[in-house]
Amino acid sequence: MVVRGVGGIILVVLSAVWIAQGVGAMNGSAMSGHGQYAVLGGVVALVGLFLLVRAWQMRNRGVHQRP
Numbered sequence: 001m002v003v004r005g006v007g008g009i010i011l012v013v014l015s016a017v018w019i020a021q022g023v024g025a026m027n028g029s030a031m032s033g034h035g036q037y038a039v040l041g042g043v044v045a046l047v048g049l050f051l052l053v054r055a056w057q058m059r060n061r062g063v064h065q066r067p
């Protein structure tokens with residue numbers, strides 16, 4: 001549960017950086033201004049959000065064991 005939550009947070013933060021670089025809002029990288037990184041960031045954000053939702057659901061159900 002904790003690993004899913006932490007992993008989800010890391011992926012969401014990382015995806016925000018990739019989206020910002022992909023749309024050109026954050027300069028200074030080879031990824032800056034390349035739209036495919038914005039798309040990749042969006043996909044990674046969805047995965048991160050999925051992990052966060054699953055961790056939250058497991059916490060609310062009281063599940064503390066691995067499935």
